[in-house]
Amino acid sequence: MTARADHIPVLLDEVIRSLAITPGAEIVDGTFGAGGYSEAMLRSGARVYAFDRDPDALLEGADLAGRYEGALRLYAACFSIMDRALTEDGVNAVDGVVLDIGVSSMQLDRAERGFSFQKDGPLDMRMSRDGESAADFVNTADEADIANIIYRYGEEHRSRRIARAIVAARPLSTTAELAATVRKAVGHKPGAPKDPATRTFQAIRIHINSELDELTQALDAAERLLRPGGRLVVVTFHSLEDRIVKQFFRERSGGAGNVSRHMPLTQTKGPEPTFAKAEKAVRPTKAELDRNPRARSATLRAATRTSALPWAQQEIAA
Numbered sequence: 001m002t003a004r005a006d007h008i009p010v011l012l013d014e015v016i017r018s019l020a021i022t023p024g025a026e027i028v029d030g031t032f033g034a035g036g037y038s039e040a041m042l043r044s045g046a047r048v049y050a051f052d053r054d055p056d057a058l059l060e061g062a063d064l065a066g067r068y069e070g071a072l073r074l075y076a077a078c079f080s081i082m083d084r085a086l087t088e089d090g091v092n093a094v095d096g097v098v099l100d101i102g103v104s105s106m107q108l109d110r111a112e113r114g115f116s117f118q119k120d121g122p123l124d125m126r127m128s129r130d131g132e133s134a135a136d137f138v139n140t141a142d143e144a145d146i147a148n149i150i151y152r153y154g155e156e157h158r159s160r161r162i163a164r165a166i167v168a169a170r171p172l173s174t175t176a177e178l179a180a181t182v183r184k185a186v187g188h189k190p191g192a193p194k195d196p197a198t199r200t201f202q203a204i205r206i207h208i209n210s211e212l213d214e215l216t217q218a219l220d221a222a223e224r225l226l227r228p229g230g231r232l233v234v235v236t237f238h239s240l241e242d243r244i245v246k247q248f249f250r251e252r253s254g255g256a257g258n259v260s261r262h263m264p265l266t267q268t269k270g271p272e273p274t275f276a277k278a279e280k281a282v283r284p285t286k287a288e289l290d291r292n293p294r295a296r297s298a299t300l301r302a303a304t305r306t307s308a309l310p311w312a313q314q315e316i317a318a
């Protein structure tokens with residue numbers, strides 16, 4: 001079995017249905033991964049612009065691009081810059097944007113990528129394979145900064161104790177060393193349903209890859225790029241991400257009152273909604289969870305773009 005085949009696309013049928021693809025529709029797949037969504041969209045007759053910041057994912061995507069010659073374009077880039085990258089290629093608007101946030105099974109399962117506490121590998125966690133690694137962070141950051149990251153991005157209330165233990169154990173160079181340090185700091189009951197290192201690993205990964213900033217910027221980019229009637233479909237895997245998506249849809253559909261960081265406070269009339277009210281969130285069925293337990297925390301949210309100008313442009317026009 002190839003590494004690509006190891007990633008089972010999450011909520012695939014629901015994503016494809018939600019995108020309402022018509023032949024020739026132009027869709028951005030912001031998170032190519034193993035190409036599961038892209039392949040299904042190509043099969044439905046779409047032209048796909050696929051992004052992934054992980055160079056390994058795109059190497060594996062070359063095969064798919066070959067099979068759907070001309071219909072799949074791959075971008076080794078972050079999804080936060082999707083509109084800029086496409087505009088440079090002469091594409092100014094698309095019919096759909098899909099984001100499947102988080103890590104792929106290939107990233108998690110390959111020990112050398114350093115994402116998993118279940119496999120020993122170098123403490124890396126960089127999706128793009130450049131910039132600060134997890135080892136750089138835990139070995140050089142202040143104890144207070146480490147505690148803040150673990151608290152904020154791991155929602156871990158024992159963050160101070162863990163940060164103290166990390167600093168005392170430095171230098172740390174492997175995922176097993178970090179996991180053992182966290183378990184020792186907070187106590188590990190063998191057989192407990194959740195490993196105590198889970199939240200700390202999530203937090204450091206989010207920090208290293210600026211995941212929440214990336215998501216926030218991608219939603220704005222999608223607002224700029226989508227045609228009226230276009231669909232924005234986002235799958236998230238934990239509450240921090242889901243909150244950002246839910247809030248974005250609520251705000252941009254006019255459901256959060258007329259308060260906007262894009263509009264002056266003196267403005268009496270709020271900006272025009274750029275999205276229709278988001279549909280009810282979709283969660284995996286029991287059948288999907290039986291097939292793929294990794295889907296358990298997935299949530300799909302989606303909404304349709306209106307014809308209003310993006311909020312940042314409405315501000316300029318106001």
Ligand SMILES: C[S@@+](CC[C@H](N)C(=O)[O-])C[C@H]1O[C@@H](n2cnc3c(N)ncnc32)[C@H](O)[C@@H]1O
Nearest residue numbers: 009031033034035036037052053054078079100
């Ligand atoms: C859950 S996987 C996507 C799986 C894909 N939907 C499929 O069906 O195969 C997430 C992918 O998004 C990529 N990714 C995460 N954050 C990104 C970002 N800010 N920009 C571009 N790609 C990103 C990861 O490298 C990973 O390959």
